Amino acid sequence: MKLLIIEDEIDLAKSIVEFTAKENHIIEVVYNFKEAKEKINLQEYDCALVDLMLPDGSGLNIISELKKVQPKCGIIVISAKNSIDDKIDGLNLGADDYLTKPFHLAELNARIKSVIRRRFFEGSNTINVNEIQIETEKREVFVNKTKIELTHREYDILLFLISNSDKVLTKESIIEHAWGENSNAFGNLDFVYTHIKNLRKKITDAGGGDYIHSLYGVGYKFSLK
Amino acid sequence: MKLINKISRYYLINAGIIFIVAFVGIYITLNWILTDEIDERLKIKNDEIIKRFYAGEIINNSPYVELSQIDSVFKSRGYITDTSIYLKSEKENEPFHQIISFLAKNGNNYKLTVRTSLIEKDDLFITLLVIFSITFAAFTLILFFFNRKSTREIFIPFYTDLEKLKNYSVKSGLPVNLTYSKIDEFNELNSVLNTLSEKAVHEYRALKEFSEDLSHELQTIVSVIKSKLELLLQNSDLDKVDINNLQTAYQNLSKLDNINRSLILLAKLENKDFFNSDEINLPDVIRRISTNFIDIAESKRINIITKLNSEIRINSNLSLIETLINNLLSNSIKHNIENGTVEIILSGNSLLIQNTGELFKRNTNDIFNRFSGSKNKSDSIGLGLAIVKKICELYRFRIDYKYEKDFHKIFINFD
Structure with missing residues (x-):
């Protein structure tokens, strides 16, 4: 599976990559809004992790763009804001799941698998x-x-x-x-x-x-x- | 004492002293002039009567003129003395001035006494006293009405401002905005207070933004540390000591995370941020959350009894209501005893959550204050109930705490 991680906190992005290394995913990481926009218009992904608070733009815009150009791609929002702030926003725009920082890497890993299962193995779960x-x-x-x-x-x-x-x-x-x-x-x-x-x-x-x-x-x- | 009354009191005391001094001064002066006048007339009258006596006229008009024949001869003194004589008409002794003269005529000796009444002097005193009293009374009365009027006109804007200041909170985000007054002192005070409140609002906003930014910044840092600890834990070379150290670090990081999350929520509640509202079926929420607690309760041999006899729905934010119920239940389990119970009773518009537990040593009014949680339970961070209280304040739910018959009871009324 091909994953895109959009997260401005480099150390956190590295942790995610390291934790999911044995899962045989192809992982690409971008650290800002601009790069993310370029990437999603260049390549196809199976699942994207989107941080809502990027230094140069809102992750919410990336979600709506992703829904347009790659409707098959699963989206998991990762955000420092919690359910009371913008969970609804992210999910309304079509994100599959929402994780509040700080999260457990294991939880993220399980959510990624669950999103991929739902999106790509329908019928044979x-x-x-x-x-x-x-x-x-x-x-x-x-x-x-x-x-x-x-x-x-x-x-x-x-x-x-x-x-x-x-x-x-x-x-x-x-x-x-x-x-x-x-x-x-x-x-x-x-x-x-x-x-x-x-x-x-x-x-x-x-x-x-x-x-x-x-x-x-x-x-x-x-x-x- | 009110300022206006204090000022009036000074006015009255000073005016009183001035009135008394003036009264005494005027009385002494007038008295002296009058006595002088009376004595002058007495002398003239005396001279006239002596002339008339020598002319052969006999005058006797007691008590004003008395003439008597005497044996021996005295030298005439001819000066004025005081005396008092009983007057039938007044039925009392009245003061007189008199001149006694010793006269000789045709070989006979006579004593002539000429008198004049001093009753006029009494009148003077009384008249003066009356005039002064009336003036003083009028002065007091005018002062009184003036004060009432000025209180209304001058002090009402002042009291309005005072009321504004009493109800003012920097949390409103607006300066206090006091009314313009025509009085320089009040105006100066108002402008100082206006500036002060603007500054306070600015500082408060800056502090608020700072703490919110800080909390979000901390969350990112906690995320990184947490992820690194989880990665470390995957290392198969770790021995038992390493793992225990890692676990301690991890647990404390979780506590930090909890405190930080709670503080963010508290800040949001205090800022009265906007929260989405839905119609919430309260018994459903309670049922769902209380099932989450069954396992932890069982592990502490605590029995959870749920009596939901109401289908109450409330319009509020689901996450906040979940947090409310969650914090109350987690609290009732944390501060419970072995083999204890937690009862959740929903009836009508009110919810009662009660649990067995020892009486808190601290003041019961403090239980909703942040960080007042009992220090001996290391798991407790003491913010749970502060959040509960803020949520209740946000939605105007009434919340009360009581300790009764070994039960901690928290009532919430959702009216």
Whole structure:
């Protein structure tokens, strides 16, 4: 897949590139409005990350331009402003998703995959990882072709882990993904352990491998190794 | 004491002193002139009567002229003395001036007393007193009416301005704009205050912009640090100590992020920025958010009881209402006890969120103030309730806090 990152904060753009390096994307980065405009009129992209606040212009204009010249390209807005400011604006203009800074790289990675799945694999939204199969459209999970019953949260956690396989995901990022943006107010985050434990048990009980590893209480990793 | 009354009091005291001094001075002068006049007349009268006596006329008109024959001869003194004589007509002793002369005629000795009444002097005193009293009373009365009138004309603009100043807030973004007065002192004060408020507004705006810019700048910085920490965490060479250090850094960064987000929201609420409004089904929002808390509550063995007996809809910003409910619930779980409960009761137009918990040591009025959160809970940043209060203020919801029978109770009325 071909990604375009439009982000004036160079260090942040580099982090995104580094984090998504193993996903086999072709990534191009531009740091301002002018370059972004040139790029989107020159080349085709599958997904674009657009920072709304660029030094020389508003990302909102880039979104409307993208919708015109490349209607197939998925758009994820990344902005320092939050939902109360301009989430509506970005989404109204046709962005697929919206992330507020500071975000978890894992969350961004999962969102990119989700946007690409929705845009390019319509009808066959299936993720296969060894014996595990996820039907993202119906939110169903099969292990060795047998359906396992997961709770809403367990499903979200599993999909999040698999979208970021071989990456250490912090408890914070997992909770924010499954419980929502405001969950950072929870304080104690250890309750996520119970959900991970149940999830692992349901998969192994159905004959699946134990792929979810804990990392010294910091977070979890889904790895086939 | 009001300025006008203070000034009037000084006027009256000074006027009183001047009146008394003038009264005494005038009285003494007039008295002296009058006595002199009376004595002059007495002497003339005396001389006349002596002449008439020698001419053979016998005059006796008590008490004004008394003539009596006496045995021995005295030398005539011929000067004026004071005396007082009982007058039947006045039924009291009255003051007189008299001249006593000793006369000899045809070998007989006589004593002649000529008197004149001083009643006129009494009259003088009374007349003067009456005139002065009336003048002073008139002066006081005029001052009183003058004050009333001047209070109305001079001080009403002053009081209007005072009221404006009392209600003034730099947050309005406008200078205080006091009315022009014809009085130089007030005008000068007003122009100083106008300039002062313009300066304050300017400074406030600059500070506001600065803190907003700073917060957004911080968010970008936090984003970069957060992403770098996440990348570091992916390094498989890290040992347990490294990872724990990373985790501590990461957790504290999250706290910084939370504080920063809260401050941005608070600033927005304080600036009364425009927020989009929708019709919100409150019980739906409460139901949705309270499900988010079930897991964390269970992990602390806290029971969440929800009684939503109202279908109330409110017109407001969804994100703000979500934040409101979220902060209240997270608060009720944070400050709870093991095996405690949280009750969410929605009925009619009001919401009650109550939870078991120990009584706060701090003043209960402070709970909605920023950073007044109990210091012993390291997770708490103390801004949650300040935000709740600001949201309530924005939409004019009434919010109250009470501690009753081991329960912290927060009431919100959505009228």
